[in-house]
Amino acid sequence: MMSASNVSLCLLACFLSFTVSTEITVKPGDDVTLQCQSPRGAAITLLEWSRPDLETDGYVFFFRDSRSYEHYQHPSFRGRVQLRDPEMKDGDVSVILKNVNINDAGTYECRVLAGSTGRELINTINLKVEDSGDTAGDISAGGHKDEGEKNGGHNDENMQRCFRVIVGLSVTFLLLVL
Template identity: 65%
Template sequence: MDSSIATSFVSFLIFSLTSAFEAKSGDDVTLQCQSPRHEAITLLEWSRPDLKKDGYVFFYRNNRSYEKYQHPSFRGRVQLRDPEMKDGNVSVILKNVTINDTGTYECRVSVIGKGLKLRNTTYLKVEDSGHTAGNTWTEEGKDGGDKDEGKKDGHTGMVVGLSVTGVVLLLLLGIFSFIYNRKHKEAMMMSHQRPPERENVPLQE
């Protein structure tokens, strides 16, 4: 596998893992994230890197959420999909989305005895309500569907995120490509070295 093939494969893998369902303006969108099961969650942060300096999308600590730490545009619009976070479900519902909600969302979780870790990265694209958004998903499995139904069940516009597993795979692939290319270059250098001259051994009579 040469460097060009490795680069192409990495690009394909990234594209596959970051593909997202689009949502329409006014929909309620579920941002998926999963924490380790059966471990007590002490801190949950949902953020957007481009807005983080002004606050979080959602902030949860010590069994309660803190609206004062949220970015002003998300206050009163974000809630846990499962308030009890059973089986590590730390997904959130973003209500009444607008085109300004288009962006990358990061989910970080801390459990007892472990530090804060990135658990999921998802990309959301919101189309103006005047346009038909592709791949919009509802609980009934319909493409599009009634707008009010989508808002009621809270599933419309569910996105596919770049999981931690995907990040690990990318890192492993990068390491493999680096080692392979290094060994390949060393082999090429060895092959271009001038072979030692043969000793002049007299022919036997």
């Protein structure tokens, strides 16, 4: 049988390793920020932004030992990706993808090696690129013109999932304490 402290540590580990998954919709030609937050105060020794759905090698963005390496990038991303905050203050390892095109649609993953922890998946983003003629921006079709920005790029399903996890962990913790 697990003690209350072991269960608390297990819950804390689950909560800290919880990755965020978001969906963002943009138009071709837009710049988009792919957000990712590593632990505050940790020394970031490696940052990888990748597209697992690409069939070839290469990163969206690769950073190691205090500098980025463009030659490790997939050719379609060279010259179009930069850190939002080059100093990565407060653990902000977000990148800006410039001049988005239809081929940029897909799943993006942010992995960080910080301090003594292993390389960790922090965030997954599903990027959709849609022309303005789509019904996604048509209010009469049930869409919302600024839907991608309205929730900071989060869709309702992901927000609900996050809320359920937080409530579940909170209730479990309260039950253990009582």
